[in-house]
Amino acid sequence: MDDLKDLSFGEKVRALRLSRGLTQLQLAELSGISQNAIVKIEKGGDTAQVVELAKALDVSPAFLKLGDGDAISYQASLRPIALWDREDELDADQYVFIPALEIKLSAGPGNQIWHIDEKGQRQAFTRKWAERVGVDPNCAATMVIDGDSMEPRYLDGDSVVVDYCQRNTIVDGKVYAISIDGEVFIKRLFKELSGAVRIVSDNPDKSRHPDKHVPPEYMDKLQIIGRVVALAGAAV
Numbered sequence: 001m002d003d004l005k006d007l008s009f010g011e012k013v014r015a016l017r018l019s020r021g022l023t024q025l026q027l028a029e030l031s032g033i034s035q036n037a038i039v040k041i042e043k044g045g046d047t048a049q050v051v052e053l054a055k056a057l058d059v060s061p062a063f064l065k066l067g068d069g070d071a072i073s074y075q076a077s078l079r080p081i082a083l084w085d086r087e088d089e090l091d092a093d094q095y096v097f098i099p100a101l102e103i104k105l106s107a108g109p110g111n112q113i114w115h116i117d118e119k120g121q122r123q124a125f126t127r128k129w130a131e132r133v134g135v136d137p138n139c140a141a142t143m144v145i146d147g148d149s150m151e152p153r154y155l156d157g158d159s160v161v162v163d164y165c166q167r168n169t170i171v172d173g174k175v176y177a178i179s180i181d182g183e184v185f186i187k188r189l190f191k192e193l194s195g196a197v198r199i200v201s202d203n204p205d206k207s208r209h210p211d212k213h214v215p216p217e218y219m220d221k222l223q224i225i226g227r228v229v230a231l232a233g234a235a236v
Helices: 009-019 024-031 035-042 050-057 061-066 127-133 216-221
Strands: 095-098 100-105 112-117 123-126 140-144 159-163 175-180 183-191 197-200 212-214 222-231
Touching (some): 009 024, 009 035, 009 061, 024 035, 095 140, 100 140, 123 127, 212 216, 216 222
Antiparallel strands (some): 095 123, 100 112, 140 159, 159 222, 175 183, 175 222, 197 212
């Protein structure tokens, strides 16, 4: 199905629907989206219900919306990164182990702090994967996505790898773990000519997930924890 990558969202929906032998009505029933909406999508319209469509068509939401990655099944796209009861069961020459990133409130002035949970169970990744993606296990930690604001690329409950050494410079359009006024988010950041930073959710439903602007005079409110460099073992 890799030949579908270059199709538009609507074209991809139609091609996948036909390859599954589904009518527009059947796809509507499977996804819970109206048939009229399916017709509009296939003609070039958009929808915030990408996850529902992906599940009905049995592909990953990221592939359906963005042509990102391989056309793996919806269920396969939900697999968490493997956890191991005992690290000594794995060959250290073949695997790297990445700890969890914990966010807590400090006991002092109330500012948020983060630390690496070195004592808890770490997640195992193949060393070849880490080298290919460019992840330094000594400078990385994992976090879990909470909510749907970054769909379709990042789903609720997904595990991401955060490079916390890459937090001093914003690379335009990349995804970061950030903290604003005590709340932690995974968001895409853009620099503006004024010196402001635009904080963007990937979810196309902007009525629920509008862009936010942090003007230069309020940059002290924005804390960049680290750059998101991988999602469930796939390069970002």
